[in-house]
Amino acid sequence: MVKEIVIRKAVSTDLEVLLTMEQGVITAERPFDPTIKDNPVQYYDLKDLIVNPKALVLVALHKEKVVSCGYALEKVARPYLSHDTYAYLGFMFTLPDYRGQGINKLIIERLKEWAYSQDLSEIRLTVYSENDTAIRAYVKAGFKSHMITMRIPKEE
Numbered sequence: 001m002v003k004e005i006v007i008r009k010a011v012s013t014d015l016e017v018l019l020t021m022e023q024g025v026i027t028a029e030r031p032f033d034p035t036i037k038d039n040p041v042q043y044y045d046l047k048d049l050i051v052n053p054k055a056l057v058l059v060a061l062h063k064e065k066v067v068s069c070g071y072a073l074e075k076v077a078r079p080y081l082s083h084d085t086y087a088y089l090g091f092m093f094t095l096p097d098y099r100g101q102g103i104n105k106l107i108i109e110r111l112k113e114w115a116y117s118q119d120l121s122e123i124r125l126t127v128y129s130e131n132d133t134a135i136r137a138y139v140k141a142g143f144k145s146h147m148i149t150m151r152i153p154k155e156e
Helices: 012-032 046-051 102-118 132-140
Strands: 005-009 055-062 065-076 085-094 122-125
Touching: 005 102, 012 046, 012 055, 012 065, 012 085, 046 055, 055 102, 065 102, 085 102, 102 122, 102 132
Parallel strands: 085 122
Antiparallel strands: 005 055, 055 065, 065 085
């Protein structure tokens, strides 16, 4: 299957399918995060990301059908870190029928290539600590756990 996958930069005509995939991300993450608002929810400004020169949105196609996506965005690092800027990866989503075939890893590899071509020496992403499937995929792609965010809600 991976041999039949084409990775390309997203274009504005992909917006409708990307907005649907964004809802897939939100649906997948809702069980891990009780702080996500009720619908309607939007995580990303996909229209802006597609045209942003400091970002790259990629889609994976199987026979002209968008089956996976992800983006890299150049961000300014905190002043105490050893790097000034870094690439943040987000919007990693693959349609259920296409999962487990290495498509997300292909997107990550292309996003890494872009980040390094932009002289970004650090690449980061966030993942819910209980999302074991995603964590395994990211570890397989070379990521290492770095920090855990903890929270405590106000008692009602």
